[in-house]
Structure formats: structure tokens, C-alpha cells
Amino acid sequence: MALNLKQQLSSPEGLxxxxxxxxxxxxxxxxxxxxxxxxxxxxxxxxxxxxxxxxSGIGIxxxxxxxxxxxxxxxxxxxxxxxxxxxxxxxLVNIVVLPVAILITVVIGFGLGSVSGYLVAxxxxxxxxxxxxxxxxxxxxxxxxxxxxxxxxxxxxxxxxSNFANNSTIGVPNIAIVxxxxxxxxxxxxxxxxxxxxxxxxGSNEEASRLSGIKVNKYKFLVxxxxxxxxxxxxxxxxxxxxxxxxxxxxxxxLDAIAAVVxxxxxxxxxxxxxxxxxxxxxxxxxxxxxLNLLNVPSYPQQVxxxxxxxxxxxxxxxxxx
Amino acid sequence: MQNSDSExxxxxxxxxxxxxxxxxxGNVNLxxxxxxxxxxxxxxxxxxxxxxxxxxxxxxxxxxxxxLNGEEINPKNTHDGQVLGINVVYQELSLVNDLSVAENIYLxxxxxxxxxxxxxxxxxxAQELINSLGFNIDATATVRDLSxxxxxxxxxxxxISEDTKVLVLDEPTTVFDPTDxxxxxxxxxxLKKTGISIIYISHHLDEIFKIADxxxxxxxxxxxxxxxxxxxxxxxxxxxxxxxxxxDLYPVRDVKVGEVPIFEVKNxxxxxxxxHDVSFSVRAGEVLGIAGLGGSGRTETAKxxxxxxxxxxxxxxxxxxxxxxxxPVDAVGYEIGLVSENRKEEGVFLPLxxxxxISVTNFGPISSxxxxxxxxxxxxxxxxxxxxxxxxxxxxxxxxxxxxGGNQQKVALAKWLSVNSKVxxxxxxxxxxxxxxxxxxxxxxxxxxxxxxxxIVISSDxxxxxxxxxxxxxxxxxxxxxxxxxENFSEENILRYSIGEQLK
Numbered sequence: 001m002a003l004n005l006k007q008q009l010s011s012p013e014g015l016x017x018x019x020x021x022x023x024x025x026x027x028x029x030x031x032x033x034x035x036x037x038x039x040x041x042x043x044x045x046x047x048x049x050x051x052x053x054x055x056s057g058i059g060i061x062x063x064x065x066x067x068x069x070x071x072x073x074x075x076x077x078x079x080x081x082x083x084x085x086x087x088x089x090x091x092l093v094n095i096v097v098l099p100v101a102i103l104i105t106v107v108i109g110f111g112l113g114s115v116s117g118y119l120v121a122x123x124x125x126x127x128x129x130x131x132x133x134x135x136x137x138x139x140x141x142x143x144x145x146x147x148x149x150x151x152x153x154x155x156x157x158x159x160x161x162s163n164f165a166n167n168s169t170i171g172v173p174n175i176a177i178v179x180x181x182x183x184x185x186x187x188x189x190x191x192x193x194x195x196x197x198x199x200x201x202x203g204s205n206e207e208a209s210r211l212s213g214i215k216v217n218k219y220k221f222l223v224x225x226x227x228x229x230x231x232x233x234x235x236x237x238x239x240x241x242x243x244x245x246x247x248x249x250x251x252x253x254x255l256d257a258i259a260a261v262v263x264x265x266x267x268x269x270x271x272x273x274x275x276x277x278x279x280x281x282x283x284x285x286x287x288x289x290x291x292l293n294l295l296n297v298p299s300y301p302q303q304v305x306x307x308x309x310x311x312x313x314x315x316x317x318x319x320x321x322x
Numbered sequence: 323m324q325n326s327d328s329e330x331x332x333x334x335x336x337x338x339x340x341x342x343x344x345x346x347x348g349n350v351n352l353x354x355x356x357x358x359x360x361x362x363x364x365x366x367x368x369x370x371x372x373x374x375x376x377x378x379x380x381x382x383x384x385x386x387x388x389x390l391n392g393e394e395i396n397p398k399n400t401h402d403g404q405v406l407g408i409n410v411v412y413q414e415l416s417l418v419n420d421l422s423v424a425e426n427i428y429l430x431x432x433x434x435x436x437x438x439x440x441x442x443x444x445x446x447x448a449q450e451l452i453n454s455l456g457f458n459i460d461a462t463a464t465v466r467d468l469s470x471x472x473x474x475x476x477x478x479x480x481x482i483s484e485d486t487k488v489l490v491l492d493e494p495t496t497v498f499d500p501t502d503x504x505x506x507x508x509x510x511x512x513l514k515k516t517g518i519s520i521i522y523i524s525h526h527l528d529e530i531f532k533i534a535d536x537x538x539x540x541x542x543x544x545x546x547x548x549x550x551x552x553x554x555x556x557x558x559x560x561x562x563x564x565x566x567x568x569x570d571l572y573p574v575r576d577v578k579v580g581e582v583p584i585f586e587v588k589n590x591x592x593x594x595x596x597x598h599d600v601s602f603s604v605r606a607g608e609v610l611g612i613a614g615l616g617g618s619g620r621t622e623t624a625k626x627x628x629x630x631x632x633x634x635x636x637x638x639x640x641x642x643x644x645x646x647x648x649x650p651v652d653a654v655g656y657e658i659g660l661v662s663e664n665r666k667e668e669g670v671f672l673p674l675x676x677x678x679x680i681s682v683t684n685f686g687p688i689s690s691x692x693x694x695x696x697x698x699x700x701x702x703x704x705x706x707x708x709x710x711x712x713x714x715x716x717x718x719x720x721x722x723x724x725x726x727g728g729n730q731q732k733v734a735l736a737k738w739l740s741v742n743s744k745v746x747x748x749x750x751x752x753x754x755x756x757x758x759x760x761x762x763x764x765x766x767x768x769x770x771x772x773x774x775x776x777x778i779v780i781s782s783d784x785x786x787x788x789x790x791x792x793x794x795x796x797x798x799x800x801x802x803x804x805x806x807x808x809e810n811f812s813e814e815n816i817l818r819y820s821i822g823e824q825l826k
Contacts, residue, residue: 194685201682204412204671211630211668212683212737213654271673 023316024264024280027309031284034119034171035291042270042294049168055286057082059279060234066278067090068094070190071223072126072270073202076115078231078257080138082250085109085235087142089157090151098157106232112138113228117221131224137209137253142247149167155299162254165240168243175237182230186275199223201268259306260285265315284309328392331519332377332488337386339372346372347543349386354488357509359520361530361551363538365563365728365756370523373540374474374490377521378410379403384419390487392735405498406687407487411494413475424448428479451479454467456505470497471616474506478506478530483515489513489517490521490619495529496753499615499782502819507533523695525756526783527556571761573768579792580606582642585745585776587627590636595622596800602777604745609767613816619800620780621663624747628653628660640744646778654683654707656745659738661771665727665747667823669734672723676715677704684741707736712762728752728759735766746770747778754788764790784813798822 019026035042042048061078068075085105092101112134119130153162163173190196199219201208210216239245264281266273288309292302332354339347341468347369364370373383377388379397390406397403403410417426424445431444445646449787455477465473468469474497491510494636495503510520510533522534531551538548539562546562560571583603590600606608612620625631627638629647638645640656647653653660662668662737671679680690681700688699704718709731715725722733731752738746750762751767767790771777781787787794793804796819804819815825 003789192694192697194689194695197678197682197685197695199677200380201671201674207668207672207684208662211628211650211660211662214682215651239545271671 020316023313024277024284025115027263027313028280028284028287031287033292035287035294038293039294042291045171047122047290047294048222049171049173049176051286051290051305053166053173053178054176054289055282056179057175057234057238057250058238058253058260058285059282060182060230061250061253062257062260062278062282063182063275064230065254066261066264066266066273067186067190067199067223068127068227069258069261069266069268070203070270070273071199071220072206073120073220073223074131074258074268075224075227076128076131076254077112077114077134077138078227079250079255079281080135080142080233080252081109081112081228081231082235084112084138084142084145085232086239086249086250087146087151087247088238089232089236090153093158094151094154098160101157102236105236106229109230109232109235110225111228113225114118114221114308116228117224121217122222138165139247146245146247148247150242150244150248152244153240158240161236161240162243163178163236170193172281175241178233178237180289183275186194186278190275192295195222196317197217200271202254204272222309259310263310281313328389329355330389331358331391333387333389334377335387335389337373337376337635338384338690339369339376339381340384345543347383350540350543350545351548352545353548354519354521354537356519357517358536359514359522359534361534361537362521362523362540363527363530363537363559364756368540368563368756369543370513370540372490374410374492374521374523376409377403377488377730378490394795404484407485408490409433409481409484409486409488410490410492411474411481413495415470415473415477417473417476417480417540419464419466421465422461423452423459423463423465423468423476425441426465426476427451427461427483429480430484441785448479448483451483452476455479455509456503456693469617471499474498478509478577481505483516486518488521490523492523492593493525493526493754494522495526496782497616498819499749499817500784501615501821503529514766519569525754525760527559530559531556552817560757571757571764572786573765575609575768575790575792577607577609577768580774581607583639584641586639586642588624588637590623590626590638591634592622593632593634595619595626597622597626597631599801600626600797602795602802602805604778606776607771607773608793609771609777609779609791611781611787611794612778612797613784613787614803615798616782618797618820620797622778622800623747623797624660624749624778627659627747627767630660652739657741658745659683659730659741659743659744659747661734661738661746661748661751665730665753670722670730673721675721676708676725676733677701677715677718679705680707680736680740683737703740704736707740711736711739711766726759728763729754731759731763731765735763739770743775744782745776745778747780748778750783751781752778752783760786784816787816788813796820 017032021320064078065075080184089101089105090102116131116134119125120127167174170175198214201214206216240251260281261273261278263284264277265271288306289302292305302311330353336354337347337350350373362370372381376383379402397406427448428444445461452459452461453751455475459472459475472786474494479820494506522644524530534551536548537551537559538561539546541563584606586603588601591598599625614620623632626633629649631653638647666672677700688703689695694818702720708715708718713729713732722730723727751763779791789809792808795802796804796816798820803822806815818825
């Protein structure tokens with residue numbers, strides 16, 4: 001393997017092939033170097049830890065998005081779920097003890113994801129439609145339960161969460177640690193666990209999966225439920241960072257999550273994608289935002305640059321497939 | 323080299339082509355006369371499809387010349403090819419499912435028209451074209467609603483709707499039953515009389531001898547020469563293709579068939595298909611053939627047993643005990659396996675590796691209680707089966723889409739061998755598979771039966787089903803019309819039962 005790699009890198013075409021194959025990591029490294037050169041502030045611990053804090057929430061829902069996309073589906077509801085679940089958590093943390101508040105929030109997330117899962121797997125609804133409907137419903141419910149305004153944490157439990165979310169352990173923000181653990185778990189599940197194998201099989205050929213005796217509906221149901229649960233964890237993190245739950249949170253996050261997964265080389269037809277590459281996709285999107293902020297680029301041009309990067313990344317993958 | 327009086331319509335000379343470092347064609351020559359049916363033969367991977375793709379403009383040749391009516395041509399894409407009058411009917415159908423039959427047939431004109439289409443004329447013309455082919459398909463029907471046979475007919479109608487000079491047919495009859503195939507042959511002979519040159523690719527040698535004038539054999543990307551069909555025979559052609567005699571094609575059935583049936587189906591009736599009142603039994607070690615015309619309900623019967631289609635009534639017994647197969651999950655639980663006729667869509671996972679394809683039916687032995695897979699065990703299992711089935715590949719990590727049809731079929735089989743199935747249903751075991759791999763698959767079926775597995779083989783290939791079965795059931799209009807013991811095997815008997823007649 002090592003020898004192979006050496007041989008591959010020794011010729012110019014080999015090098016190019018290598019770069020195209022690992023294009024996500026390559027783009028990430030180039031951006032990292034570019035950022036370090038262009039800004040003095042970039043490589044400071046304050047900035048880096050800010051960057052990680054900013055991407056953790058979206059990062060967690062991106063992992064949920066990845067496993068849904070691997071089955072050939074899509075989950076448009078996650079951004080709105082973050083809002084509804086952040087409000088839910090803020091209400092709960094003010095009335096029950098912290099562990100119970102966390103548990104109930106995650107269970108509700110699982111339940112809401114199950115609604116999409118049920119509609120897609122058992123009612124054969126198109127994932128785009130089912131989750132679009134849930135997206136609207138969840139955003140609406142968020143506004144109803146919060147009466148349209150943010151709900152502040154008022155209890156010691158809330159204070160604990162707020163401290164946890166804003167502090168670091170050995171230099172790494174706690175919420176980024178949560179994100180990384182989820183990435184690692186997804187990586188292991190997708191690569192070494194039967195569950196991951198089966199959802200990739202379903203995404204690469206659903207009919208062949210069914211005829212191989214795989215419980216296709218069960219797994220399609222589960223991926224949406226897991227995506228909902230991860231949205232709950234993301235919601236708890238974002239709410240804790242700001243010490244409140246607001247129905248305006250997670251606006252258009254589902255699109256960022258899809259972008260991260262796609263930059264990470266996943267196929268929207270299902271069957272192809274990895275947790276590490278999705279992590280890279282999340283970091284690339286975060287880096288672009290961060291460096292443009294440091295350069296004082298206003299937010300509208302930032303959106304243009306982000307869109308350009310998405311197109312560039314996907315074009316590179318077209319080469320890979322050739 | 324201008325030579326418009328050439329006796330050849332098409333001359334491909336010294337064609338070479340490589341993909342990356344793999345040489346697919348080396349110095350191939352193919353010369354086709356006006357009004358000739360020219361058979362192009364060779365095992366899968368011999369380069370037939372690549373040669374045809376160069377002709378039609380899908381691929382560009384690395385070296386050599388192509389002359390059409392004596393003039394050099396260099397089609398850069400299929401549109402160029404079509405303008406020159408070269409039309410190809412590929413094995414993979416390329417129709418637009420949501421358009422009507424007529425729209426599909428005249429799709430090329432839809433793109434070329436300036437403003438408006440004369441729908442009435444198009445529908446009328448399409449209907450005439452199909453009627454002239456002797457098939458009964460409504461030109462206004464949506465392609466999605468057609469059977470696979472009808473789709474193939476539309477595909478052929480589409481190819482000849484244009485001003486075609488060279489018509490290439492790649493395995494056109496794989497989905498046809500003998501009656502429909504005969505209709506196609508009549509049409510080809512008629513087209514040939516109008517001066518069209520037809521290149522005919524097929525693994526069915528009997529077809530070649532029925533209709534072709536000249537035969538060219540490719541082996542490993544090199545042509546082993548052309549000759550008039552009248553100067554050779556099946557054995558001669560097979561020798562050219564693989565260097566093997568025909569009598570070696572089917573294995574000797576020396577399996578001791580068990581006394582009692584291990585698998586039994588009683589009065590099985592489907593909810594949504596034409597299958598009704600199907601009853602039969604299979605004994606351990608027996609290979610039971612199911613023959614019949616396309617659309618007679620063979621595949622549907624298999625899917626019904628396997629739980630992929632819904633049952634209305636009837637019962638299934640395994641080792642004398644009744645089992646319920648409401649879904650494929652149940653069937654797999656009872657160790658029943660189904661190798662689908664539709665390999666690419668229902669059989670294998672094309673983008674996944676051989677290793678991952680094989681383990682998908684059976685994670686039990688290679689994973690822990692929590693579902694963590696031992697990649698070492700998985701790789702070893704895959705390698706064992708690759709070796710046992712002689713799957714030609716560099717490693718178990720190769721994506722299945724990069725294998726030839728025959729090797730893909732072996733992977734589809736390997737999935738069920740890896741679970742030690744008790745009953746295996748194989749629907750069209752060798753469709754689109756070359757002769758060499760066919761022999762290996764037949765031997766494999768024989769070996770599986772030897773282990774006491776009940777094997778049910780569905781096939782439209784008459785020599786095949788007679789060559790490998792111990793007993794043949796013939797289906798007609800959704801139920802079993804007749805049963806043939808080995809001593810009564812003949813193409814005529816199968817055909818008589820297939821069309822609902824009694825034996826003579």
C-alpha cells in the first residue's frame with residue numbers, strides 16, 4: 001500500500017489522480033494554507049476555537065444528512081428541527097433536571113425524524129416532499145411554543161450547559177469534541193458495522209437490497225429517526241452556546257448540511273459518501289466563512305464565494321468518476 | 323483510398339483501442355457487404371461492444387480506418403453516427419420511459435424540428451412501422467407501461483425509422499421467446515433485401531446459423547478471421563471462440579437425486595400477476611427447469627415463492643413443513659435464494675466491491691453480536707468464493723461494475739452460495755454471458771445440486787434448460803401446462819406445451 005502510494009505520487013499524472021481522488025482533503029489543506037498566509041489572526045487559538053464552535057452544530061446535522069443521503073434520500077427538515085428542539089430544550093431545562101431535559105429532547109428529535117421516516121419508508125412518499133412538509137410544520141411549531149420570542153435558560157442546569165458549550169477541554173471547544181465523537185461514531189458505523197453496510201447497499205441498489213432479504217423499510221425509517229436525533233443534539237448545543245432557545249435558529253441549515261455532504265463527495269443518488277469527507281466538507285464551508293470574515297468581506301459576496309466553491313468541488317468529483 | 327464501387331458497405335481496418343493501459347482492440351478488421359447479415363461473435367470482453375461503439379461514435383479509435391461506402395468516416399459522437407446512417411440497438415435499452423412509443427421512435431426528429439411537430443403523422447407513421455414489423459403495440463402507449471419484449475421492439479423500430487445504412491443489433495433476442503425471435507428474424511431478412519447491412523451480435527449460435535451470411539469471431543480483442551456461415555458449423559465457431567468442443571458445454575448429471583421432495587409449492591396464486599394454481603415439488607439434489615414463453619409467468623412464479631410479489635392463496639412447504647414467505651426477508655430466513663433475471667437492476671450492487679456484494683446476504687459469520695464486521699473474515703470469505711467460482715478479477719476490492727457480464731453473474735450466485743441456501747431459484751442463469759462463463763456456471767449449478775440443494779432454473783434458452791435440468795415444467799399463461807421427464811426432452815415438446823398444445 002505504502003509502496004503503491006509512493007509509485008503513484010512519483011509521476012505527474014499519478015499525483016494529479018491522487019489529488020482528484022482525495023480532492024476534499026486537498027481543498028481543505030489548500031484553504032488552510034491560504035488562510036494562514038493571508039491573515040495573521042487566523043492561526044490564533046481564539047479564532048480557531050471560534051471556527052470550531054461555529055461549525056459544530058451544522059456539522060452534527062450534516063452527519064445525519066449524510067446517512068440519509070447514503071440511502072438515496074434527503075432530509076430538508078433538520079434546520080427547522082434544530083429551531084423547534086432548541087425551543088423545546090429551553091422550555092424543558094427550565095422545568096426538569098438537566099439529564100431528563102436532554103433525554104426528552106433527543107427522544108422528541110427521534111420521534112420527529114420518525115415521522116419523516118414513516119412517510120418515506122412505509123407510505124412511499126418522496127423524501128423531498130415528506131421532509132419539506134416536516135420542515136414547515138416544525139418551524140411553525142417552534143414559533144407556536146415559544147410564542148415567537150427566544151426562551152432564556154433560567155436554572156442551574158441551563159447555566160451548566162451554557163458553561164459547557166462555551167468552554168474548552170485541553171484547548172478544544174467542548175461542543176467540537178461532541179461533534180468529533182459523532183463523526184468518529186459515524187465513521188466506525190459506516191465502515192465496520194452491518195448497519196452502515198446495509199444503508200450503503202440500499203442506496204446503491206434498493207431493489208437488489210430487497211431481493212437480498214434486507215429489511216429495506218426498517219433501515220430507511222431508521223436513518224430519518226437518527227437524523228432527527230442528531231438534530232436534537234445540535235439543537236441542545238446551539239441553544240446552550242447562546243443560553244437560549246429561539247425559533248429563528250437553524251435557518252437554512254439543511255442547505256448548508258447538504259452542501260457539506262456534497263462537497264464531501266457523496267452522491268445524491270445514494271450509495272457513496274463517507275463521514276470523514278463530510279467532516280472535511282463541514283470544515284471547508286466553515287473555513288470559507290471564517291476567512292472571509294477575517295478579510296472583512298460582507299456577507300452577500302460571501303454567499304457568492306460559497307456557491308462557487310460548491311460548484312468547483314463537485315466538478316472535481318466528476319473527474320474522479322471518469 | 324476513395325473507392326465508392328467497393329463491394330463492401332463498411333470496412334473497418336486495423337482498428338486499435340486502449341482504455342488507459344488496457345488494450346481492448348488490437349488491429350481488428352471487419353468488412354460488411356451491402357445487404358448482408360454479418361454475425362459478430364466472441365466471449366464477453368472480447369471487444370465486440372467496443373468495436374461497435376467506435377463504429378457508432380461513442381468511442382474514438384486510437385488507430386485504423388473506417389470506410390463507409392468507400393469514404394473515410396470519423397464519427398465523434400452518436401449523433402454523427404446517426405447522420406451517417408449507423409444505428410445501434412444496445413443490450414441496455416435506451417428509451418425514454420415517460421414518452422409515448424411514437425415519440426420515442428421519432429425522438430431524433432423532435433430535436434431536429436424547427437417549430438411544430440405533426441403529432442398525427444408521427445403517431446400514424448410509428449404505428450405503420452410497428453405493424454410492418456408484425457408486432458401489436460399501440461403507438462400512443464407510454465413506454466413505461468410496455469413489457470420488456472415490447473420495449474425491445476420499439477427500440478428496433480426506432481433504429482430503422484431513420485435512413486439506416488448499417489444496423490447493429492447487440493443481443494436483440496435475449497428477452498424474446500422463440501415466436502417473437504422468429505418474427506425478428508423475418509424482419510431482418512426483409513431489411514437485408516432492401517440493402518441495409520446488419521451487424522448481429524449474439525451468444526446464441528443457433529440464431530447465427532439461421533440468419534447470418536458471414537461470421538467474424540473476436541477473441542481477446544483480435545479478430546480470428548471472417549468466413550461465410552455456410553463453410554462452418556457450431557462446433558467450428560465455438561472452437562474459434564474458446565477452443566472448446568460443444569459436447570463439453572453441459573456437465574454430466576451424476577447427482578443422486580433424493581427420494582422425497584424437500585421443497586413443495588401447492589396451488590400458488592398471485593394477487594397482482596397472472597400466476598395461478600402453480601403446484602410442483604423439488605427433491606434434494608434435483609435441478610428442476612421451468613420453461614415457457616416470455617410473459618408466461620415464470621419470473622413472477624419465482625418472485626411469488628420468494629415473497630417479492632404478493633400471494634393471494636396457496637402454500638409452500640420446506641422439508642414437509644409449511645412456511646410463510648411474505649417478504650424476501652422471510653424467504654432468506656428459510657434459506658431460499660433468488661438470482662434475478664435482471665442482473666444489473668435487481669441482482670448485484672454495481673458500485674460496490676465484490677467483497678461487499680458477497681457479504682450482503684450473510685453478515686452472521688463475519689460480524690460480532692453488535693454488528694461489527696471483521697473485514698479479515700469478510701475478505702477471506704469473498705476470496706474463497708472468487709476462487710471457487712473462478713471470478714476473473716484482480717482482487718476482491720474491484721467494483722462489480724468493472725466486471726464482465728459473466729463474472730457479474732457469478733457474483734450474484736456467490737451471494738447465495740455464501741449463505742448455504744437450501745433452495746436456489748436461478749432466473750436466466752446465463753443471459754448475456756459468454757460461452758466460457760456459461761460452462762462454469764453450469765458446472766457450478768451441478769455442484770450446488772450435488773450438495774443436496776434443490777435448484778430451480780428458469781430459462782428461455784432451450785438447449786440450456788435441456789442440458790442442465792433433470793425435469794422440466796413448462797408454463798403457459800400463468801400456470802404449469804405440462805411436465806417433461808428427461809427422456810421426453812426436446813425443443814418441439816417444450817414449444818408445444820409453451821403455446822398450450824398437447825404433445826404429439
